[in-house]
Amino acid sequence: AHFTFDELKGNKLPDSLHPAPPPAPPQPKVTADTKDKTPAQKKKDAKAPPPGPEAILKGENKLVPGKLGNAIQFTGDDAVDTPLGNFQRHDPFSISLWLQTPDEKERAVVLHRSHAWTDAASRGYELLIEEGRIKWSLIHFWPGNAISIRTQSKVPLNEWTQVIVTNDGSSRASGLKIYVNGKLAPVDIIKDHLTKNITGGGHDNISLGERMRDRGFKNGLVDDLRIFNRDLSLPLDAKLAPLLAELKTARAEVTALADAQKEIMVMQELPQPKKAYILERGEYDKRAEEVGPVTPAFLSPFPKNAPKNRLGYAQWLTAPDHPLTARVTVNRLWQSLFGRGLVKTAEDFGSQGERPLYPELLDHLALKFIQSGWNVKALIQEIVSSRVYLQRSIADAKTMADDPENQWLARGPHFRLPAEMIRDNALAASGLLKLTMGGAPVYPYEMTEAFKPMGPSAGDAVYRRSLYTNWRRTSPPPAMVAFDAPRRAVCISKRERTDSPLQALILLNGVQYVEAARVLGEKLHLEAKGNLPQMIEQAFLRCLSRKPDAKEIQICTQLYQEQLTHFKAHPREAEELLKTGNAKRDAAIPLPEAAAAAVLAQALLNHDACVVKR
Structure with missing residues (x-):
């Protein structure tokens, strides 16, 4: 694609070259203008590609005289978005442009295909001016997983400079090149470790002059942007083309295999630790004396042979003589x-x-x-x-x-169970809890009501322990939050413990809890073979770990009989109740009996002794 920036129609910058030939060229209309054309002219018009994609001019950016016509002058806060550039790391591609900078930039985004700077770890690729030099990078997660090079020479000020950057698809820093005014520029390798994809960051096409939470190309100029789906550093050779296509296919297979592997985040020490300073009144730009890594003197001494880094800090923390x-x-x-x-x-x-x-x-x-x-x-x-x-x-x-807080330890513990234990306890009592160890996180039913709704996991994964529940920092499971499970945005050392009507509503109406009660009711009915006193006794043992007394048996018997009468009169309500959740219903149990047993089980799962530790 070739954006000349010579025209501006409705804040759109049309592309003068279409990136690929159209699948079916439209037939030209026969008008007064075409009647007099020769057959050769008509054939040429029929093969002409339609107008290409358009770039969008935003904000206060403006067109000014450029190197080859008009150029864009950037505010540094507004971007120009193009509709192209969603390359993967194994794709050979090149980008060419003319740029001019009025001053030496410590950091400025000339162009990028990414969502944000630190917020998204710069995933994608980017062309920056850094410390006055051109920097070209492909990034999965900065700074640990990326390839990046930077020119040794600085960009001339107030002069038009042609910059061409290329990627050969090898995922190595040696496969990146920067050409300045037609000559291959000497570069320093900044990063050379790219093992994962550069897509999926949330922004699929090239933008110029600005990036969220980053420094834009303020007052900088760009002209004649060209985007190529090949490596311009290689010669155009008909014999070489099939070999390059075969190489690209092989690299795509390798990267697909690597991208499919699960990864975990690890930390790596910098070759040289950053200097740290006392900041006057906490202000970052008011540095006082320099400080080094030292532990508090009133605690145990730092191990003599331990390195002054996180490894040494861990050794100091876990030393037998550490007092804390x-x-x-x-x-x-x-x-x-x-x-x-x-x-x-x-x-x-x-x-x-x-x-x-x-x-x-x-x-x-x-x-x-x-x-x-x-x-x-x-x-x-x-x-x-x-x-x-x-x-x-x-x-x-x-x-x-x-002694309301039990400081004397004169009695045993008494407090409401944490959110995870309440859910797992209900699943365990019903026999639904899956104790499989390890594996990917799962989605419970209530995630359909989360800030970003997600369907429940398939099969019995939905019954795994709450430890494996998928947890988004900004969108935690609502049922967990209602029971005071903390959000993951910050670390806490002690949970709050509250009582609210919402907790009772979740226990009574939450899909996970209603399903657990339904399945438990069926188990009780089958084990007791319809014998109500045995059902009640087994329900108490499963839910409360004790046998019921005479009064409790009387209350539960009355509850069961009332519900049985109700569901016999309203079979559709029984049917709706027994549809809750993914677990299949045992068709051998009549609807009214199964529904009444479910209500009995639900009453005990909501019993104070089932959610409070004593």
Whole structure:
């Protein structure tokens, strides 16, 4: 494609060359103008391609006299969007343009095919002016997964300079080239590690002069933009063409195989650590003295042979003589089991936090934790098998009044279960919970109501533990949020614990919970063979881990009979209830009996003892 910028019609810059011949040329209309043309002229008109794609001129950018006609002068805040450029890393392609910069740019985006700078890790490709030099990059995730080169010489100021950049499709820095005024420019390799795709960032075509959260090409000029779907550094040779096509196909297969592999994020140290400074009043541009990586002097000394980086920091944190790591971890586990830590302010062990209730107990457990080799399971087993944990959670009125927060540890824990445990408990009671370990994240039913709706996972994946629920930082599962599961935008050390009507509505009407009650009701009916007292006893054992007393049996019997009568009179309501969820209904159980058993199971899954730890 060739954008000359000579015309401007409705803020559109037409392309003077069509990127590919049309599939079926339209027949010319016979008019007064065409009647007098020769057959050769008519044949030529019939083969002429239709007008090509158009670039869009936005904002305050303007057309000014350029190198070969008109050029675009950029504001730095407004882009020119083209309809082309969605190349993959194995595609050979080239881009040519004339540019002029009025000053030496520390950083300026000349053109790019990406969504944003740091927000999207620059995925795509980009042509920048950086420290006055031309920089050409293909990027999957900057800075770890990219190839990038930069010219050694700076761009002349206030002069028209022709720049041609090429990519040979090899995914190597050696396959990138920059030509300045027709000559191959000497370059420095900035990055040479591209192993994944450069597409999928959310912006598919080339834009000029501006990028979100980046520095635009302010007051810079661009003229005569040309985009080629081949590497201009290679000669046009008929014998070479089939070999290049075969090479491109092979590279496409290799990149497709690499792109299909799962990856995880890792950290890598810089060759030279960045300098750090004390900032006066926290202002980034007011630097005071330089500081280095040093741990607080009042804590244990830094290991002598440890490197001054994150590895050394990890070794220091987990050293047996470190006074904080084991104590903080023990306190966090105690908090998860008792609802309150030995140090109430789990997020602050410093001077602004509360002192531990029982320092000797905290020290004892921390020491055993270290000596066991940081064995979390052993620590949890010791706590849950202790007499203090196994106490009754109900105390007399005076004790409750004198010690509402259980600081005396005179009773067992008593608090509402976390969101994940409530869901997993309902699935486990019904027999739906899948304990498969590992694998990809899954989507539960409630994701259809999320900020960005997504359908539930297929098959039994929807019944996996809540640990594997797909979690978007900006769109968490609504049912989890209702039960105080934190959003992932920031880290927290202690969850809030609230009670709201929305929680009761989710337990009563949420698809996951209604389905669990339905399946549990069918299991109870089949196991007890319709014997109501046995159904009630099994329901209590499954949901509350105890047998019912006489009053509870009476209440449950009355509930079941009322619901059975209702569903016999309203079979369509029973049918609708039993359609909830993906699990298939057992057709051997009559509709009214299955629906009544589901309501009985639902009542127990909503019982206080099923969602509150005692």
